[in-house]
Amino acid sequence: MSFISAENVKFSYDEQNRNVLDDVSLKIKKGEFVALLGHNGCGKSTMAKMLNAMLLPEWGVVYVDNMDTSDEKLTYEIRSNVGLVLQNPDNQLVAGVIEEDVAFGPENLGVEPQEIRRRVDDALKAVGMYEYRTHAPHKLSGGQKQRVAIAGILAMEPSCIVFDEPTAMLDPNGREEVMKAIQSLHDKGITIVLITHYMNEAVLADRVIVMDKGRILTQGKPRDVFSEVPVLKRHRLDVPQATELAYRLIGAGVRFTDMPLNAEECVKLLEEVLG
Template identity: 80%
Template sequence: MSYISASNVKFSYDEKGKNVLNGVNLKVNKGEFVALLGHNGCGKSTMAKTLNAMLLPKEGVVYIDGMDTSDDEVTYEIRRNVGLVLQNPDNQLVASIIEEDVAFGPENLGLEPKEIRRRVDNALKAVDMYEYRTHAPHKLSGGQKQRVAIAGIIAMEPSCIVFDEPTAMLDPNGREEVMRTIKTLKEKGITIVLITHYMDEAVLADRVIVMDNGEILIEGAPESVFSQVNLLKKHSLDVPQATELAYKLIGVGIRFSKMPLTAYECVDFLEGVLS
């Protein structure tokens, strides 16, 4: 059975209102890196919150590792296993010292002080922020703050982390730092669900899921999803710049063996064509 398994999830914020989620079926395997795309208001953030029992579906069920999110008994077990990193790094940090903030999660789990210390040190090392452990959060850059927020989740030793537009408020350097951290987490075998606006981030995923109007529009490997340029454009979604360029070149008769997703792939291919 898949690690995350959501079937026919419907959700609306108020009783009579329009459904934000309109029957989403989502399956994510253990260790997989999935990117969730979609324009503003398509329900992707709402979907993220149903994955760690912050929101409960109005209809349908969400299973995390076989546990039903609507079961009160396992709510905290689910939240420990599925960490959620939010958009604004400033609003996620609780304490005024980095290491104490990272310790917040494990402290809530009621662990032994020694074990908390070990986890905090490991988590800070994993995001490369160990030497800042006694600093105050407001003196850090956005990217550093977001990495501390990620460390705060890692310290709970989750098996899955959901990132809700973690780079939306960061500068290019910060985005790069956070994406590098996400990649190392994926290598450690943590299941990753990345919600993003940036197509070049989605390209890194094993599988891309595009949402529109509270439903899943298309899903598949990045190459196959982004090659459907027309469909994506119709739903006012972007494709990576390299893919867009290739798409336009195809229009004037240049043949591509495979849709390029990153600038490097595109350069390589164009070099081949030109020489």
């Protein structure tokens, strides 16, 4: 039984425009790590907002844990079950003190004070920001702010977190911090949906879904999807650098036994080739 299931979802922001989502169906299992790829305007952010009832499909249905997102009585239950972390860390933090910001979600849910305290401490520890709990957000780095934003979602104890380009505005250090946090959440059994432009992040997922013009273009294991270099290129999508290098070397006549996804694999395969 899939945890999230979208069936034939269609959506447009206004009537003249083409459908931003055009008959999208997808299923996400509990505990899965899914990366959602596609270039700008392909509908992936819209899809993210479908998953926590921020947007409702005009056609089709989205079920989260067997709850229909269009049922208004369930809206807050769905939103606390599927958290959404956005791109800009600055614009997600509400309060002037870290721990009070993290408490914002559970406070909205009407959780008991001692229970909020426990959840806030646990969430901050999970993202490694516990020592900063009494600090002000503007004194933190981008990566730290984004981790606090993740803790704010985590404090609602969701079983799934959707990340909408969480690393797009961060420097390489911040990106690494946030990806580590995301991976450790996945290890704890939280379902992850990661929307990203960085292919080396998508490689970490169990499954990659590629969207184009409001439709799902292809999906599968990262290794299988990224092996289709020409298909991805045709849709103006990147592949990981290591894959790109291998692709070009294969084009130049070098024989690779497999497609590498990261630098280490690439080095190993090159050593094989060079004997």
